[in-house]
Amino acid sequence: MNERTLLHRQVHPSFCQDGRISSQAFRPTPKDHSLLSVYDGDLIGAENAWIHFTRILRFSSLGVVAVTVEECLDKNLAVRSDPEPFLEHAVIDFSGFTKAEVERKAKQLKSVAENRGWLYLEAAASSPAAGDRA
């Protein structure tokens, strides 16, 4: 993992409306203990990450967007590998920030990821705006 490594983030279908992603996709839930799960882009591509997430872990995902390690470090968010659940697993660490700071960083990451566009989308027709960027 280096600063240019892409960190793939799965987007739950409910977190996308009319092609726009909610900032919640980049904000850990209270049960995540301030750690946002991502896939290490040096170890797995976007499509395979989606296949692993939906078919092996059997979770729901509309598709994959990404931020780089550098984009996280710029926002004082630590990134590290966490291979315990599976080899390609990594986390973006939001520990130590207030709720408002977490919200600010989530919005920034979401914006960066949206500008990069979908790296994998399950059904392009279900998300017209994403089709423009893919």
Added chain:
Amino acid sequence: MYQVEFLKPRLVGLRFAGHAIPLEFLKDLAALEGLIIEVSKWQFLQEHPDRRRTHGLSQGVELRLTGVEAGSAIANISLFLGPVGAPERQRYLEAARGRVFEAIRAATNKSRITDHLPESLLGYFDQFGRGLREDESIELTAPDDPLPVRLTKESRRKLVLAAADVRQFTEETTIRGAIPEADQDKETFEVLTSEGRKIKAPLHPQHAETILEAFINYKKGARVLLKGIGRFNRQGRLEALDSVDHVASLDPRDIPARLDELKILKEGWLDGRLGKAPEPASVDWLRAAFEANYPEDLALPYLYPTAEGGIQAEWTLGKTEISLDIDLYARQGSWHSLDLDSLDDVDKCLDLDDLDSWVWLADQIRGGASTP
């Protein structure tokens, strides 16, 4: 022509404020004439069991709207009769009116409706009051019966369904959904609601363009709003649309349509173990709050569920990202706006039961959300 004051229905509800009756409601009043006349015929045959015909009882009988008074709208309805046998015919029509009043009273008081009207005539209530909305009622008084009876949406349903063999009733209804099927030959289409039900409806020529456009764009998420006469089963479940009066294409961010989708989320919606389902009654509160307080000229928000069972509204205005994390139980929203260039942000807690909060929110969105 013989004329006598007969009924004074008082229409109660916001729609009837200002001493006015919407034209669309006049057909509900017209149905009252048919009901009264049929009950009078029944009354005559009850009193004359040896007769099979009512001997012109209803000939030349008309109920006419002769005026509208203030005080929510009060319709003055007079009985017009041809001169032949007028007094006797008036007696039967007034008796019929009395029975209709008692049947409505029984529906309100939860006593037996069929003590006053036979099941065979209750179907006429399917036409009378069909346009009533939840907050509306028709109060009926007569010159010799000043104690009003009140017909509401609920009591009307009881009257129609008091006939044991009635399986369905009709009501004005509004639904939102996608159009996955349309048959131009049969002139029908189907609406797919957010609950996943398919409702069949007639394809009227005046609506064909909008319906077919939504059908073509079905996979792109196109949805429509339909208003018309719905056919419901005894449990109140919509089964079909008998007619469609109004069709409109919905904005992809239509708030009621999106909230309908979020309302049916199940516990564990977020990856099976997470994701508290929003409580349906609370979502209904939010829908009403937006309808009452969110100005129509403002950009519609994107709406998403939260893992905690709330709703998050979001806007992107230029370089400003805004979120309103809505706690549906506390009816409060945590507002956060961020200028992505300057990184200036604003935090505020809003009481969403307070109109001032909505005014502040609207000002923020109009101004591009750059000021605290």
